[in-house]
Amino acid sequence: MTARPANAHQARLLRLLRDSGPASRAQLGERVELSRSRLAVELDRLLATGLVAADGLAASRGGRPSHNVRLTPHLRFLGVDLGATSVDVAVTGPELEILAHRTRPVDVRDGPVAVLEQVLALAAELRTATGGAAFDGAGVGLPGPVRHPEGTPVAPPIMPGWDGFPVRESLGQELGCPVMVDNDVNLMALGERHAGVAHSVRDFICVKIGTGIGCGIVVDGRVHRGATGSAGDIGHIQVEQDGRPCPCGNRGCLEAYFGGAALAGDAEAAARAGHSPALAAMLEERGTLDAADVAAAASAGDTAALELIRLGGLRTGDVIAALVSFFNPALVVIGGGVTGLGHTLLAAIRTQVYRQSLPLATGNLPIVLGELGPVAGVIGAARLISDHLFSYPPAPH
Amino acid sequence: MTARPANAHQARLLRLLRDSGPASRAQLGERVELSRSRLAVELDRLLATGLVAADGLAASRGGRPSHNVRLTPHLRFLGVDLGATSVDVAVTGPELEILAHRTRPVDVRDGPVAVLEQVLALAAELRTATGGAAFDGAGVGLPGPVRHPEGTPVAPPIMPGWDGFPVRESLGQELGCPVMVDNDVNLMALGERHAGVAHSVRDFICVKIGTGIGCGIVVDGRVHRGATGSAGDIGHIQVEQDGRPCPCGNRGCLEAYFGGAALAGDAEAAARAGHSPALAAMLEERGTLDAADVAAAASAGDTAALELIRLGGLRTGDVIAALVSFFNPALVVIGGGVTGLGHTLLAAIRTQVYRQSLPLATGNLPIVLGELGPVAGVIGAARLISDHLFSYPPAPH
The missing domain is CATH 3.30.420.40 (ATPase, nucleotide binding domain)
Incomplete structure (x- = not known):
């Protein structure tokens, strides 16, 4: 694609077609607040560049297409x-x-x-x-x-x-x-904002719990990156004074207690201490454990695995509660590799957030798992x- | 004033003149990216409404003023x-x-x-x-x-x-x-953004420590109010599990430990316990203490007063450290009634933030007192x- 939008109206139209799919000229007109004639001019230009294509039976080859338009299906x-x-x-x-x-x-x-x-x-x-x-x-x-x-x-x-x-x-x-x-x-x-659970939400946070823990912040529909691009770096927020040592050099960081790495370590410790027959069996079989093993043990009702998830969720919930008080999002999305931990995790996070944040900030606040998983x-x-x-x-x- | 801007260009020009003061047409032209003729048209219209006035000796009454323009000095x-x-x-x-x-x-x-x-x-x-x-x-x-x-x-x-x-x-x-x-x-x-220490800063947080503690959040030059208008409500973030009871009904909230109300209570307790001759003398004289008394005792070198300020600053710093990791602001402003506590407070806050937040977020992060005080x-x-x-x-x- 060498063609690019030639003005802000064209850029807006291209993003609208990307986000909402094929549309009639009338539908586009309602959304961009352009005069009919100006909209026709900009769409004709976009059709000429090949970025936009006519869509639907009524489009004629010779004159102006009279029906739907869409982004060219050839974009990759x-x-x-x-x-x-x-x-x-x-x-x-x-x-x-x-x-x-x-x-x-x-x-x-x-x-x-x-x-x-x-x-x-x-x-x-x-x-x-x-x-x-x-x-x-x-x-x-x-x-x-x-x-x-x-x-x-x-x-x-x-x-x-x-x-x-x-x-x-x-x-x-x-x-x-x-x-x-x-x-x-x-x-x-x-x-998640484009095609998932945050569709059409303009102010939300998305907490990703993978090997580590991070947070995406969307303000007014755009990603907030912060002054030096490190916004959302919540894995090293302190959750315990003089707590566990963290690889970052500090003590008591959230990631020292939860996330894929901490969870694997805690699961191995629980297996070795004899607290969990299920985890012990997996450890013996493979010599190592990961978050997926904890999820599997928890699904099978293993008490120690469920407790690890619950404690991690409470720690994560403490941090999210503070962020909710500060930022007052419209939605909290939880995603990443540990979403396999499912509703035990979500329940623990919700408990802390609803308990600690003020009613005004949580009165209408959904805390949900991401919908799109690995994609x-x-x-x-x-x-x-x-x-x-x-x-x-x-x-x- | 019944006149209002008639289009977005006029609105922009009015805000520019408010924020930067009198300007020549050339200066305005550089900042608004309008063609010279369009700028002249919009300025003439604003002059006609009376919102904008000619400023400077070269302005002539009959023709188009050839020099500076400014907002009308009659605005109140x-x-x-x-x-x-x-x-x-x-x-x-x-x-x-x-x-x-x-x-x-x-x-x-x-x-x-x-x-x-x-x-x-x-x-x-x-x-x-x-x-x-x-x-x-x-x-x-x-x-x-x-x-x-x-x-x-x-x-x-x-x-x-x-x-x-x-x-x-x-x-x-x-x-x-x-x-x-x-x-x-x-x-x-x-x-503080208009006329104080945050002048021209587009992403910052302003922590106000008065009777309670709150936080103003500026994102891309605009106040972030959050989904339900409660963004910045940080006084009830939990800083201690099962900590002091707070009037809000929870335990361990930041405001239970610091802010004007908590500080006054702690100062009275210190006076009664005999930890501070200075505070005890003030308490005996007036029957009650407030944050200003603690500031006065601290200025006079009272150890107990200095320690109260330091501990409160450390608690506040814990919360600000988390917010800095999350939000990555370009500047942190500390204001409100307790700014009289001055550099003891600031030093304690800085200690916690620089210790706990990641270097990428704090490498270039000023933490300063507000400049404008009560105005x-x-x-x-x-x-x-x-x-x-x-x-x-x-x-x-």
Whole structure:
């Protein structure tokens, strides 16, 4: 795609068609507050660029199409969601609907060169699987702080070798299309806003509990990144004075008590101490435990596993309660690898938030699990790059 | 003032002249990205309405003024900042410069009718003192949650009798001008942004430590009020599990440990326990102590008073550290009645924030006292109503 919107009205129309799908001129007219004649002019220009196509039987080839319009079905966005131990890659169409999706194990500690090579191989595979068309743009999520919009990781704690690596530039050259990079939690929030549980919600927070714990913040429909791009970095908020040591060097951080890493450690300890026959059996079989094992044991009614989830949920709920008092969101979304922990986790989080935050902030506050599971990040990534392409004036990067 | 901006360009020009003072056409042209001819048209229209006046010697009466323009010097805004025990009222000119200012003791528990009567009497007094011109608009801050933009208090804990009272409508009728109402903490943030330490900062938080503790949040230059208007309500964030009982019904809230009310209680306890000769002498003299007494004792080197301030600062710092990790502001402003506690307080807050938040969020983060002291709120109130008047399309209320 070489065409880009030529003014702010065109950018608005492109985003509307992406978010709401095919629409009649009358429907578009109601939403953009343009005069009929101006709307017709801008749509004709977009049709001429090929970004927008006529849709529906009544569209005629010669004159002005009289019915629906839509984004051209040929648009292809690549979404990449890199985690600590796996990567999700997907190709989407114009409305960010997933056309093909792959998950592969990957070790982010292998460094950017090796990992991005795997990402590019997956992208090539998916390109073939979706008909071979070039990508119009790519969005990438990384499991650590990212300088935005430059797209370089900043001292990411679980990504040795990535500090300052020009991910955006490097992938852009290899893929031959515009690339935008953000942290994985912001992209999960964008994904849930585009196609998930936060659809049409303008002010919400999305807490991702994976290996670590982070938070995406959406203010007035846009991701709030903060002064240095580290907004939402809640894993190292202190929940216990002089508490457990945390790999970050402090004590008592939330991540020292919960998240995939802490949960695995606690589960192994419970198994060894003889508190859980179910976890002990799994540990003996495989020599190690992870959050999924705790989820499985809990589903089978194992008391120790349920208690670990409940205690972690209470700690997380303490932090979310403070954020709710401060930020007063309209919705709290819980996502990430541990959503397999399900309703035990959710119940513990809700208990703390409703107990500790003021009624005015919680009176109408849903606390829900994300809907999109493992594809929230790749849909959010596609949204990130399409927001970039469908903007006017064009972003500086 | 009956004139209002007729389009978004005029609204922008009015806000620019309010915020930056008199400017030449060339200066304005650089800032609003309008063509020269369009700028000239809009300025001529504003000159015709009387909202804008020619300024500077080169302005000629007959033709188009060739030099500076400014907001008409006749504009008058009323700013009201109601606290638990006192009210500040001020009249400002067009650039929100204070022309006259009064502080009076008032008991907010006397209820809205009695209190607003006193506010109106002060307003009348100030109107006379500033030449008798009618107010073009009034901004009002209340010490509790306010439904915005309706301007009614919502279950304000320290304001019995005010719940749902139509403050905006009632004062609007009495004053005969548009009125906007917000909570006092948001107005302190707006004031410090307009004329104080947060000047030109677009993302910051302003923590007000008065009788209670609250926080104003500015995102991208605008106050973030949250889904139900309670954003920034941080006084009841839990800082200690199963801690001190708080009047709100929970235990361990920040306000149970710090703020004017908690500090006064702790000071009296210290005096009675014989820990502080200075505080004991003051208590014997007047039968009661307040935050100002603790400040006075601390300035005189009283160890117990210094320790009370330090401990309160550490508790407050714990909460601010979490907010900094979450929100990643560019600046933290500390204001309110206890700023008299000065650098002991600031040092304790800084200690906790820099120790607990991640380096990326704190690497470039100033934590400073507010500059405007008792007039931050009234300047913020004037800014609130002028934002409302200088907006297009006009706000629904």
